[in-house]
Amino acid sequence: MVVGILLVIMVPIFYYAVTESTSQIRINQAEDTVNSLAKAADSVYALGPGSRDYVVVTIPSGVTGSYVNESEVLLAMDISGTSIDIIGYSRARMVGKLPAEAGSYQIPVEMLESGIVQIGEGNDTLPPSIIYAYPSGRITFSDITLKVNTNEPASCRYDDIDMAYETMQQHLQGSLMSHESYLGTLSEGNHVYYARCKDSAGNLMTGSSVINFTINTTVISGQTGNATNDTVEHNPPIITLVSPADGYIDNEGIVLFRFDVSDESVVAFCELIMNDAIKTTATSISKIQTNNITKSGLDYGSYNWSINCTDQYGNKGTSSRRAITINYTQDHDAPIVFLMAPADNTIRNYWLIRFSYNASDATSAISYCTLHMNGTLDTGGTISWNVVDDIVAENNAESITIPLFRANYTWMMSCTDNSYNANEGYSETRSLRVNITAGEDAFVNSCAGWCGLQGLSTGRCDNSETRCANDCGLPYSSNHNCYAGSSVSAQYCLGGSESDTCCCIL
Structure with missing residues (x-):
């Protein structure tokens, strides 16, 4: 038991x-x-x-x-x-x-x-289709907004004459799956419009979707409309807020808003309203299950929020208002980017160049950094590169090494943090001259040349180990009289009172 x-x-x-x-x-x-x-x-x-x-x-x-x-x-x-x-x-x-x-x-x-x-694979050859058009049938109001929903993200146009997409003069606003255009107040009687859409792959609808409706403001509520068997009704949707509760405090800046809606007809769309501004529009609305709208990127502050819903006959319902406090400050600080090497106006006689930089961000982590280069070739023409470094340690020397052609270059670094706003910071712009094209033979025959190959500016032989030691006097500056001890060689310092250590100046 x-x-x-x-x-x-x-x-x-x-x-x-x-x-x-x-x-x-x-x-x-x-x-x-x-x-x-x-x-x-x-x-x-x-x-x-x-x-x-x-x-x-x-x-x-x-x-x-x-x-x-x-x-x-x-x-x-x-x-x-x-x-x-x-x-x-x-x-x-x-x-x-x-x-x-x-x-x-x-x-x-x-x-x-x-x-x-x-x-995904770019082999989309199917045109979009319009799966919902509004208004339709017999309606009892004259303030008209055309609305269409497509089965995939698309751009849509319309006209009062059936014609090809490219020649249609009017645009429906929206590039996802919900599109609309406000027509204003129309006269009583029958109105016909034709809509066509184009998806992001360039596929065009070959035929128009017909938006056909008749305005009759004397129609009695409940009268049956045209052959689509629509029933005209004048009652707005009823919206019940589910969550978050009134006075809710969010600590992340990402909020899930939940609500229920009921109506005598199809609910065309609902809108999240925050401080009297539309933040998000949802088009797949259920009258059976609780609906969700997720809003990201909300910044610190106090807000009033509500939900507006509109049915297929243009009846608009508004929920009660609730208060919400966002106790989270979105990151608006851009990363700080310093260039280390090559120095401005450097001339290199070797084609493999290492670009060094240092990046930091006060609030968020660094997501990635990009080397931006533009060059004017000696042979004529221009070239440009954008090379991404997607593993970046803050406050450390980072580098990108690439082969270059004989040309005059300008270069800079940008870094983007991993915040919702993806803040981007920029370094100064420097100039670089490369006297040799990638693949050509080059000989490194001096301490200065060896340091240049390592992406550092110049070099000298020195017998002071402390001045060549790793991380001596960080951060590097002329006051410390310190060289990059992590890049040393015994190959180019021969004889004399100096030791056989090649120290590269940053």
């Missing part, structure tokens, strides 16, 4: 614990997927067109949708009957698609010539 009672108590507890653990693992997998792809997009974007990387990710079970568009990679998930969005942010503009089935995948990430980063 006692055993039976214990089982009745323990089995539900065990089931709950296992379910919660499994759900958290799936969320962690989704977060790792979107963040890894976003970081890879940043890296190939910095390297320039033609750069490609492969990212191994795991798509967890329970993914109900995904999109890659502009600066976001999103996985929508169903966790115990609740829909949540997992989002990764990139500084690059992105397009592409993610696998729909659960499993492990190797996904290519490539910087295109157009300046856009492609996530």
Whole structure:
């Protein structure tokens, strides 16, 4: 009897614990997927067109949708009957698609010539389609906003005459899957508009979606409309806020807003309102399950928030207001970047050049740094490079070594931190002359030449071990009269009163 009672108590507890653990693992997998792809997009974007990387990710079970568009990679998930969005942010503009089935995948990430980063194979040949158009049928209001939803991120246009996408004159605002255009107050009677869309791969709709509606402000509530069998109703959606609670204090700057909505017709979209400004719009609205809107990047301060929802007939409902305090200050400080070598206006007689720098950030860690180079070739023409260093130790000497052509160069470093704002700091710009082209024979025959090969400025022979010791007198400065002891050689100091140590000046 006692055993039976214990089982009745323990089995539900065990089931709950296992379910919660499994759900958290799936969320962690989704977060790792979107963040890894976003970081890879940043890296190939910095390297320039033609750069490609492969990212191994795991798509967890329970993914109900995904999109890659502009600066976001999103996985929508169903966790115990609740829909949540997992989002990764990139500084690059992105397009592409993610696998729909659960499993492990190797996904290519490539910087295109157009300046856009492609996530996944770029073999999309299918045009977008319009899956929802508003308004439709017989309506009893005359203040009109055209709205269409597409099955993938796209750009849409419309006109009152059916024609090709390129010749349509009017644009629907929005580049994701929700698009709209305010027409103002229209006259009573029938109105017909034609809409077409183009996706990020350039695929065009070959036929128009027809937006056909009749304005009749004398229609009695409940009257049946046109052949679509729509029923006109005038009641706005009813919105009930679920969480966070009124007066909630958030310590992370990322908040999940949850709400329920009911209506007599289809709810077209809902908006998160914070301090009287629209922060986010959601278009996949459920009247059965609790809806979620995740807002990231919220900065320190006090806010009032509410949810507005609009149904397919233009009826707009507004929830109550709640207060929320964000006890988290977003990082707005840019990294500080110092150039170490080569010195400004350096002339090199060897084509392999090491660029050294030092970076630090007061608030966040350094995500990556980029060497920016522009050169004017002796043979004519110009060249440029953006080379990324994605493993950066703060307050340490970091370096990037690359082969160069015979040319005059300008170069600088930029570093980006790992904060939500991805703050970017810049160094000074320096000039460099290279007198030899990569691959040509070169001979290092002096202490100064050897130091130059190491990416340091000049060199001298010295018999003072302390002046050549590792890390002597850090930070390096003329006051310490200190040289880089980590780069020493016995090859070029011969005889005389000096010892056979080649000390390189930073």
